Amino acid sequence: MDERKRDSMIAYLRHRMEEFGIKPEDLAAALASESMAKKGERYRNATGDSWDGNGEMPQWLKQAISAGQTIEHFELSPKPVPAPQPKKAVDWSNDPFAGTPLARSNSR
Incomplete structure (x- = not known):
């Protein structure tokens, strides 16, 4: 904006x-x-229903588990996103193929 x-x-x-x-x-x-x-939310489904993990398990979660889904699928856990690792710089100065047709090949 x-x-x-x-x-x-x-x-x-x-x-x-x-x-x-x-x-x-x-x-x-x-x-x-x-x-x-x-x-307080610990579990949430795609429609926004949530449960804090205390008391009786809600019907939507019981149904999902009986259908074969795991409870971990619905768990809200702040998983840290790993920071992207910087790519190592490549030193091409000692490349024995530099300037040859092999180095210019477009095959991948």
């Missing part, structure tokens, strides 16, 4: 918040409570 659109959207949201009497603190509290509620 470019800067002008962003500023316009912020102005619009501020206006609407003022219109409805919503303070930035109210918004921050609502967002914080929402994220706390989501932290």
Whole structure:
């Protein structure tokens, strides 16, 4: 989003918040409570149904497991995404085939 659109959207949201009497603190509290509620989720399916792992297992999860799916499939776990490893630079200065037809071959 470019800067002008962003500023316009912020102005619009501020206006609407003022219109409805919503303070930035109210918004921050609502967002914080929402994220706390989501932290309780441990399992979620594709339609958004979730379960925190406490109490009786919900019907959607029972059905999926009886159909052959594993409970781990639905588990929400923050798995760190591995950082891409930088490719090693190749030193072609000592390549014995440099400049030969073999080096120019297009076969892969």
